[in-house]
Amino acid sequence: MKIADDQPPGLSALDRPNSYIGRSVPRPNLARLTQGRGQYVSDVTLPRMVHAAFLRSPHAHARIAKIDTAAAKQAPGVVAVVTGAELATVITPWVGVLTHLKGIKSAPQHAIAIDRACWQGEAVCAVVARSRAEAEDACALIAIDYEILPAVTDAETALDRTTPVIHPELGDNLTFERALTAGDPDEGFADADVIAETTFVFGRHTGVTNEPRAIVADWNPAEARLTVYQGTQAPHMTQDIFAKHLNLESHQVRVLTKDVGGSFGIKVHIYADEMATVALSKFLRRPVKFVADRLESFVTDIHARDHRVTARIGVKNDGSITAFEIDDLTGIGPYSVYPRTSGIEANQVVNLVGGPYTCPNYRARARVVFQNKNVMCQYRAVGHPIATAVTEGLVDFAAAKIGMDPVELRRRNLIADDRYPATGASGIKFEKLSHHASLDKILAMMDYAKLRAEQAELRKRGIYRGIGFASFIEVTNPSAAFYGVGGARISSQDGATLRLDATGAVFVHSGVTEQGQGTESVLAQCVATAFGVPLDRVRVITGDTDNTPYGGGTWASRAAGIGGEAAWQAGKALRANVLAAAASMLQADAQTLDIRAGIVVDADTGRERITLEEVARVVYFRPDTLPPGFQAEFIVTRHYVPRAWPFAFTNGVQASYLEVDPKTGEVTLLKHWCVEDCGTVINPQLVDEQIRGGIVQGIGGALYENCLYDESGQMLNGNLMDYLVPMAPEMPDMQIGHVVTPTADSELGAKGAGEAGTAGAPACIMNALNDVLRPLGAAALVEMPFTPERVLRALGRI
């Protein structure tokens, strides 16, 4: 078994005796999860709990003329049948806009549609019953008269004057538009010897979390408190929003998040059916549970990536890139999703295209339009897979046009490793990246020259293999610049509260959350190291708005870099407080003491002075023996938010080696490599597994995943039989390497690592495929997913 090296890294400011930083220690929650002892929201049952099911619109756009609930109300087990108008007496609608996305607009969205359904799958009525099965039975007895309205489905024509406007009060179907010009793109293209241009098309896909969205809401009128068990990435955010729209104070709402069966950005948004569930609990004064089934997940979980980007690159014969230009169009469904908006992905595409390269000349336009399909919003690596595929696809097309090796063209244009800090063409700021070191490392890992020779040799024998690269950048550790400045009540700062118990163990309460990434392990490693105890003396508590510091949760690759730094600082502060108490007992200078492996020692010699258990015993049970005036403080809290940089950009490069069968169009992935630089690596195994899992999600988008809609707005493949996800037999082994460039914004120096895999994988799969097909005279593959049919079409075989 290939367990990552469990070795401390080279000496740094983080070195402490018995350091856990840089070590692949196993996660504390895995024993429980391997024994079926997890506590997912799907598993929660409460006294008097009832189950909600939603009748959903079968039409993409329809006026609700009449709802007849009489038969449903008589059905066995039914507690209530509630329409949108009835529920609106309990919960207010919302609008998904932010002020820093200038001009973004959307319409009020209700927990349950009131007069009109705007996509196939929007809830139009709720049934609450003793069991989910009975609730679903009763849904089938609700009679609704629909007046079908014309559906706007094609983003390309959504802005045409002849296309109906989905929300007439908004004037048109434009959600958001951003234009950017940097440098002199016209001169850049005029200077180019060669211009490569194409239109990249990205399939609409979705997160397919293994556990669907799940929520149990428990309004207790006797306490005037709402307790919500929710599989969410951002408990404090949902607490704030539930309170706001139920007309409560946020301290009246407690959000509890235990185990979450996958999130990937799907579970960081506000969903109408979850808002309806909390409202139903308030309405019925008892606990209500809703777990989306797989079929309704496909038409209600946010979709993402449905972009069409016309793009071009100018390049000189010596390989220098002279200009980039893109025009991005994306359709995001009938509403901008609350509260993060559906403008962010297109905004990211504009920010990120051309990001790894020195070229200053850039023109971009992005348009986001409404349509009558399921909503789109932020999903793992928001915008990055699109921007990276556009940039890296163009780089490869340009390299082919001037007859240069694609690696060489990258080498000539990537920002030099000694040229930081640097600013990208779109204005994004890089503290310090390592594109060249990363490229050198991946070439060595894959033995590039040998692989090219093998490829050429095999081609002679009719075996068609391709090699593709993708350099990328990734946004991590976001400051308030991401959401806070736009008016969203989403915390960018995070905190950790540490408490020494009476036996010398440490409790860590953190505002970041765990959905399987290993957040709790990383927090424990930071605290154990900074404070000075063995890992098994640290217990981590997350996902409880009553009992954790106010924080943002886990998204945008922020948990380790932000939550980890707060935990690290809190560990140092608690150590100082405990040493002050120990010093008072020992009549020693606290500066001469340290805590190592749970024992207070002389810092110079390591000689044992007193155990933590003994210090705790005295402080808690015999404080009368401490010197007068001394008060021990064994609870500390520290917070952290990045201030020096709006985001901690990371970088990396991926490579794919694959084979195409020209007769069938089938793609076989042979090997995948990734070198990435997330700064300080707290737990190498967890970082590598984040990258591997992320790569496979990226491969899903490149080869399989696509939410197919017909012209009337019906999703055609909304089930796991027809919507293909990556499964074990088709996935390659992946080799991961690292370059370590810590951020100086925090003492820990850790940047995020959760989205790098997804950011780069589609681009390098695309480039590897075109590396196979180009010598065969095929048309360029630029429309994802690259199905066998599309490969065969590119080859002209069908």
Place this chain on the structure above:
Amino acid sequence: MGDDINAWNTAAAGMPMSARILDVNVRVNGEDVSAQVEARKTLVDFLREDLALTGTHIGCEHGVCGACTVLLDGAVVRGCLVLAVQCDGATVETIEGVSDSGTIADLQLAFQQRNALQCGYCTPGMLIGARELLARGGVPSRETIREHLSGNYCRCTGYQAIVDAIESVAQARAGVGK
């Protein structure tokens, strides 16, 4: 489709309750259970709702994702594709049972050490599926392991760590190191 369900409901409503609720006697994780279940209730719903065995998960309810994988008379089945009443007279084992019996303790430990799970939602099904392959003995190739897992969906890991963990257990059980 709504009409079909309405028709079914009308017909079902006219049926005597005795025809819709059936007795089932089943041995679950070594304990005899006698219960009355609706004819339409799936095995996984019965395990989770009636017996509170929540280690078996629900991912798709149409037999693709494998999160509900359990053992029925020793064979791997999808708990969402078997009705509870079909299990009358049978033996069912779930992740709780195989955990308590210790029969896959080495596999569970390997999953922990190799971080072969992230959110853990697929893991019980994945372990029960892998147990079947390992029970055949020998050291399967990585391709064989991957093929054997083809009915178990994991969104988190990318599968490589799972293959590594299963391979390592096969090697250890066969007494071959790597």
